[in-house]
Amino acid sequence: MVMAQNIPEIEVQDSTLTMPLFLEQEKEIEGITLAIEYDKDVLDATGVTLAGGILENKDYTLIPINTDDEGKAKVSIYSGRELSPGSTETPFAFVDFKIIGRFGDSSLLSFEKFECNEMPVSGKSGFGVNETISDKVKVIVRSDKAENFNLTHAILVLKILAGMAEEGINSDINEDGKTGTEDAVYILRVIAGLTQPSDDQIEIMQSEKPRVTSPDVSADDLRDLVAGNTEFALALYQKLSENEGNLFYSPYSISQALAMTYSGAKNETEQQMKDTLHFLSQDRLHPAFNALDLELSTRGHGAEGQDGEGFRLNIANSIWGQTSYPFLSSFVDVLAENYGAGLNLLDFAKSPNDSRIAINEWVSDQTEEKIKDLIPPGAISSFTRLVLTNAIYFNAAWKFPFEEEATQNDTFYLADGTEMSVPMMSQTKPFGYAKGEGYEAVELLYDGDELSMVILLPDAPDTSGDSVTTSVTSFGSLFRRSSRDFGTFESSLTAEQLSTITESLELKNMQLKMPKFKYESDSVSLSETLAQMGMPIAFGDGADFSGMDGTRNLFISDVIHKAFVSVDEAGTEAAAATAVIMDESVPPEPIEVTINRPFIFLIRDIETKAILFIGRMVTIIDN
Structure with a gap:
């Protein structure tokens, strides 16, 4: 914000x-x-x-x-x-x-x-x-309007109506010149949670320029954009992974939302954002993001979703500004031409909580109601002038769906050695596979062969003091003892190493076991994290976003992100019909891979190599 x-x-x-x-x-x-x-x-x-x-x-x-x-x-x-x-x-x-x-x-x-x-x-x-x-x-x-009304306010207004108290506070909510029944009813409805903002509260400041649907972007610019986003994805992962627990977010969505803000940055603010977010120069970045976004919008046509409906990759990005605030037309033009976005106008000054509710409802609509409360109460105040929001919803069927009948409870080992019983899916099919120093990697295709999930499974910690890899039957055939545990692998993971892993994936016949899981992150404030990563000026009085309004009166108060992911057996018959891919010769014995300990996972676009989502599961939450 x-x-x-x-x-x-x-x-x-x-x-x-x-x-x-x-x-x-x-x-x-x-x-x-x-x-x-x-x-x-x-x-x-x-x-x-x-x-x-x-x-x-x-x-x-x-x-x-x-x-x-x-x-x-x-x-x-x-x-x-x-x-x-x-x-x-x-x-x-x-x-x-x-x-x-x-x-x-x-x-x-x-x-x-x-x-x-x-x-x-x-x-x-x-x-x-x-x-x-x-x-x-x-x-x-x-007037508190809908922001902070409580029962005390309602009692006071009712006393005023009954002649038991003098008119003191601004109890004229509807501004008709007197305190009346309508004002009391409004306050009571707000307290009861019955009053909601209407669509006519939201104006859109649209540029006269349409979105560029065929941007002239070189292959080098597109490649450099994706490479920069990957660098940022891993740098952000290293900061967020310092906290305990599961983790899931969309570096692509965060980068895109901040790219829209970057278009208004100048001088040192612009340079810090460029370095921290691994952005290209302004003239290259926005057309490249437009080209990548348009390319991703073509994914999944004809493919199935996890729920049997069509494939969905919903990336909700928007910018919300204070009504009547003098945003520059050049800033709005960049949003329109490269991101297809208008500037949504709300009255934060008079109705901060109504504005928050309106933004959250828009996000909920964009994410099929999976993310309902992106912005928490109190995050928007009457000082707010601009809000960036990003939320992610992803729904796709596996190319090779798992049979529900094959799912059985099995053991998942937490990083501290604690065991938990989880529903473990199982099937034998061709999957991408790579093995290196301290890890195994598995790639599962989604229906349509355009996106995939890559799972990075670090070796189990060495409990014997012997760094030589050995098989531990009770932990599963590939739960191997190693001198490199999850934390060691995770903390050393870089964009270069990730690229090496994904480039080395080869199709192997595999007996794969992996847990069902579901995870919804809390609304996460990224402002402190981004400041620590190298762009503190953007979040303080010294910020220069004069490209937005011609002044230096604006700064970012917060960047809020929330994401949702659900993984289960779901698929379709059409996908299953094309599930078998093998050579004419007799296939070798399948490799056994069991995802039964903390793992890192990412969802990527195969052609562009763009990382759309990345996260980790250190404990399993079932559907």
């Missing part, structure tokens, strides 16, 4: 400047009591006086700018004294605090998440007008 950047200092252009407590859009409340929780030592260091814990000194005001993990706002204290034109005013300190608003004699509301849309500074383009603090403390409170 891309957010507006905070301004580090205020340029004074009028003779005087005072900064009120300003929160976007709604009505003022007079006579509100503000109870402040703060770090006394930090506050004392600023010289600011808060009498009795109540903000009484009208010469100072608090500007909330964000919230911490505990829901308390981080505020900056600004002076309200007169300043000379041309001077600057910087924050004295940051203070943790919580605001409690008391309405009438009894109604109590706690605003633990105050937000300031933009700091109102006179003479600054795009910001609110200068305001002066009155004798009474006044607070402009934003």
